[in-house]
Amino acid sequence: MRIGELSRRTGVSVPTIKYYVREGLLPSGELSSPNQASYGDRHERRLRLIRALLDIGGLSVAAIREVLAAVDDPDRSVHKVLGEAARRMTPRYAEGGDDASLASARDQVRQLIARRGWQVDACNPAATALSETLAALDRVGHGEFAEVLDDYADAADRVADADLAYVARKAGLDDLVEGVVIGTVLGDAMLASLRRLAQTHRSSTMYEG
Template sequence: MRIGELSARTGVPVPTIKYYVREGLLPAGELSSPNQARYEDSHERRLRLIRGLLEVGGLSLAAIREVLTAVDDKEKPVHKVLGAIADRLVPEHGGGEPDAETVLAREKVAQLVAARGWQVDPGGPAGESLAAALAALSRAGHGRFEEVLDAYAEAAERVAGADMAYVSRMVAREDLVESVAVGTVLGDTMLAALRRLAQVNLSARANPAP
């Protein structure tokens, strides 16, 4: 297909497609003449992935580039690629000397990981993100919120199980890593929305209108 048809199929403007090609986010089309290039279904798929990560997931183009680099890495074992993708999708925390709340929060994260037998590094990006949230709750005077941490971990295991069950259906390596990338970003958005809906529902049931 030509670039105009690719634009029509994906809803991405032609200048934006050309920008993605220049920035290395999208492979260049195959030249059919000096001024014309042909694009394949793989280009359409990659554009839809970029658009989803950008518009729904809220990732920056720099973060998307890192995710796509991991997706396209054919040398690493799949498990390491999936880990790299997950790490890049977590906001960075840390830097500087940790305060007392952060030190205590990191200890609680390590204890949680050990108690649940998770084979993860509590000091990795996801662990640091959790510690940052716990530390912020403590500073805001809501340190007792950690009482629901086990319930959150239980729910997270169930959601992760559903994620992996979906991913396990993917046969091709590219399908597998792409499904993790888009599923993690858009799945987080979906999970947050479902949580809000459930909160409103429970509040309405607990406080029925007169």
């Protein structure tokens, strides 16, 4: 297909497609003449992945380039590719100060990881974000929230199993990464909505009537 048809199929403008090619995110089309290039299904698949990483994942062009480099690395395992995509989508929170609350929270997270036998580095961005969240809770007088950390971790394990079972149905590596992006970002929104629905139901049975 020509670049115009690729644009129509994906909803991405021709100038933007050319920009992605220049930035090394999208492979160049195959030249059919000095001024004409042909694009195939692989280009369409990659272009949709780029848009998912950008629009849904909120990644920068530089971060997308790193994720795609991992996808295209034949020596990179699926686990590492998915880890790279997930790592890039983990929010970075502004630290509230390197105080006793944060030190205690970091220790709680390290203990949680060890207790559950999770094969995760304590320096993982998600572990850092969790430490910051626990520290913030402690600073506003709700440090006891950490007592339900294992209950949350139990739920997270079940959600992760569901996530990866869904992703495992994907055939290609591009599909796998896109599944992680969609599942992580939109899955977070879905999980938050389900939590609120469940809270409303539970509170009605506990505090009303």
